[in-house]
Amino acid sequence: DPAAALSALRAEIGDCTRCKLHEGRTKIVFGEGDPRAALAFVGEGPGRDEDLSGSPFVGAAGQLLTKIVNAIGLERRDVFICNVVKCRPPKNRDPEPDEIAACGPFVRRQLEIVGPRVIVALGRPAAQFLLGTSEPIGALRGSFRESGGALVMPTFHPAYLLRNESAKRPVW
Ligand code: URA
Numbered sequence: 001d002p003a004a005a006l007s008a009l010r011a012e013i014g015d016c017t018r019c020k021l022h023e024g025r026t027k028i029v030f031g032e033g034d035p036r037a038a039l040a041f042v043g044e045g046p047g048r049d050e051d052l053s054g055s056p057f058v059g060a061a062g063q064l065l066t067k068i069v070n071a072i073g074l075e076r077r078d079v080f081i082c083n084v085v086k087c088r089p090p091k092n093r094d095p096e097p098d099e100i101a102a103c104g105p106f107v108r109r110q111l112e113i114v115g116p117r118v119i120v121a122l123g124r125p126a127a128q129f130l131l132g133t134s135e136p137i138g139a140l141r142g143s144f145r146e147s148g149g150a151l152v153m154p155t156f157h158p159a160y161l162l163r164n165e166s167a168k169r170p171v172w
Helices: 002-013 022-026 048-053 060-071 097-115 124-131 156-163 163-172
Strands: 039-043 080-083 120-122 146-147 150-155
Touching: 002 097, 022 060, 022 097, 039 060, 039 097, 039 124, 080 097, 097 124, 120 124, 124 146, 124 150, 156 163
Parallel strands: 039 080, 039 120, 120 150
Antiparallel strands: 146 150
16 A cells, blocks of 8 residues: 555654754655656755645745646646655755765655656756766756656756746746
């Protein structure tokens, strides 16, 4: 039962202090959505709104992600949404290698439990983490690669789209 497996994983994470990001966090943002989703989105890490609410992608970038999900005929509850790290990095900086090393195994297990056919990697940290590469996002985006039994589609992060209108078309 994927819902029960996700609950057990959340319990295992507990009040996590495995990396330094715990020092500045308000809430752990575990991820949410359909435990059997065929489509998952993986972002970078919680921002301010997510840190306060405990839910992924609820701020300005999150509202744009919700519109993207709706535009392909789905609701947020139909997909699974999580991040490479579950605690907000200070000033929204990129997650650091030691933080990804501490949190990444939990993301991988979430994705194993949910078992999506397609994972959309939102931005460079998610794409590089999921594909185990250091290639730039501009080179990775737009084509599927296989990873752990799923097809991974890297694309630009919605926060980037808010600053660069012209990147919306390639994401679409
Ligand atoms: N940006 C992310 O990468 N993840 C969130 O949950 C919110 C903003």
